[in-house]
Amino acid sequence: MAIMMISEIKGQTAEGYERVLDMVQPHYADAQGFVMHSGHATDSGWRVVEVWESREDAGRFFAQHVAPNLPKGIHPKARFEPLHTLVRR
Numbered sequence: 001m002a003i004m005m006i007s008e009i010k011g012q013t014a015e016g017y018e019r020v021l022d023m024v025q026p027h028y029a030d031a032q033g034f035v036m037h038s039g040h041a042t043d044s045g046w047r048v049v050e051v052w053e054s055r056e057d058a059g060r061f062f063a064q065h066v067a068p069n070l071p072k073g074i075h076p077k078a079r080f081e082p083l084h085t086l087v088r089r
Contacts, residue, residue, distance in 0.1 A: 002035065002086045005050045005058050007078040012046035016071050024065045031065075033057025035086070048076070055080050 009017070017039055028034050033053030040047055052058040058080070070076070 001054075002083045003052055003055050003058065004081045004083055005048075005052060005055075005078050006081065007048040007050075007076040008042070008044070009046040009048065009074060009076045010044050012071075012074055014041060014046075016074065017046050017048075020066065020069050020071070023069045027061070027065045031057070031061050034061065035088075051083065051086065 021039070028037065034057070035051035035053065037048065037050045039049070050058065052061075062078075066076075
C-alpha cells in the first residue's frame with residue numbers, strides 16, 4: 001500500500017531546502033518505490049510531502065540520501081499516512 005510522508009522541517013529556509021534537493025534529486029529517478037515529491041514554506045520552516053510505495057522505501061531513501069546532506073541543526077519530523085487511493089498518470 002502506498003504511503004504519504006509529511007515532513008515538518010522547523011528552521012529550514014528555501015535556500016537550505018534547495019541545496020539539499022539539488023543533492024538528492026538525481027537519486028529519485030532510481031529510488032525504489034518513489035512516486036512524487038513536493039515542498040513548500042511554512043510559518044516555522046518548510047514542509048515536504050512525498051508519496052512512496054512503502055514506508056521502508058521512504059526510510060531507506062532518507063537514510064542513504066537525505067540525512068547525510070541535511071544542514072547542521074536541521075531535524076525533520078516525519079509522519080506517515082497510508083493512502084487509500086493513488087491515481088497515476
